[in-house]
Amino acid sequence: MTHYRLTLEYLGTRYRGWQAQKNAETVANQVERAARGVFTTVHELYGSGRTDAGVHALAQVAHLKADRPKNPRANLKLALNDLLPPDIAVLEIRETSADFHARYQAKERIYLYQILRRRSAFGADLCWWVKDPLNVKKMQDAAALLIGKHDFGSFCDQDGEKASDTRMDLRGIEIKEDGALILLRFRADRYLWKQVRRMTGFLAEVGRGRYKPEQAQALLAKPSRELAPYTAPPSGLFLEKVLYTGERFGAALNPVVFIA
């Protein structure tokens, strides 16, 4: 059995998220199907984390345990890509140590969110189009208040989650304007369910003027899902990078897809 580390890019629009499912088409289903075409036996495929339905990835990481390639001379990356649909691409596949676990060893997950300030027929699957004018400075002010170790229960979709489980360390939020786009980048080791989309929804409400930046503090002080009700759509969200021990990420905050 050989252990591989895969880096994958996908457009999540057509899929019910990453996680393998029996009765719905998911990205992991597709990757596993391709792997079964390339390897004699596939023992395990495991992603760094779930992405929800409609969410994209620039560099999802997964580990794959498999026996011998059917064609020992095949270029594994090309062979997998030949069997994958056009909206999923293997960017890299390389052998890794037997103890590498894509999920449990991930140290940081970086997400990018694209808000588009005008309607675009080409951006519908890749952005969230916000009609109302947004004050980016106020969004940045509110974002600064969210950074750090807090109880993010107000930004969690999970019913009945215990307060002890809704504490997390939000390491950073960067917000930048780029033409008609507003880009948001989030950094943390882990997130609560739909947290990035709920934080983005809240920050957009701040930008619209419906919330004040200071209300971020109230949401953190008294966690309640009633307070931050808006969840930004999955179309604008990209898993940008997953970091493991010793890895760093310093790329400039740029659009994934620039809409002219």
Next chain:
Amino acid sequence: MTHYRLTLEYLGTRYRGWQAQKNAETVANQVERAARGVFTTVHELYGSGRTDAGVHALAQVAHLKADRPKNPRANLKLALNDLLPPDIAVLEIRETSADFHARYQAKERIYLYQILRRRSAFGADLCWWVKDPLNVKKMQDAAALLIGKHDFGSFCDQDGEKASDTRMDLRGIEIKEDGALILLRFRADRYLWKQVRRMTGFLAEVGRGRYKPEQAQALLAKPSRELAPYTAPPSGLFLEKVLYTGERFGAALNPVVFIA
């Protein structure tokens, strides 16, 4: 009855082209349906030309003849966009003279084609991914030989079209590299069926080295569909601009959607 000129942007992926059809979903069907929601009566909707299934538009022009808006105070552009799906957008609607005809008065149609030199999960609907290395200089050399008044029967998909009908004046082809993209822009008053995709297919074959640039002359001298058999896929094609009397177009050749 009021006469309007519409400019429309659309992602053609989901549609069987522009032209209204009874048993298939087309862009014109969607626009007409939205217009029926906004106006009391819709008499005519007519585009500058058909775009084929899967082909996109940055600025399709159409004329619309309609009676009174249901809401006399409505902003017509916003009202139409509210009723259109996210992959179609009205960029402009304005009143025009009763004799304006979107198709018969168009003087020039400009098409853009995007070739992508690497696999991208995000570019599948917006580009043609060509795996083989392409020599852009040779593509430019071949393109230069196509410009002018010729019989383009070798680049026409229509069976039984008479030679007299396959003559046209190709006013220009520009080809430019932009990162991982190769952009091609075609200018003419009219085209034969699938001509742009057939010319693009031929130019890519030249770039791959399977044809020599000089073979463009042979294809023009002895029109035969057997000679230029490759049709580039619709995904990379955009109707970029339609010009009417007195209008000019001098925009730089830039990607529609830039894939990072």
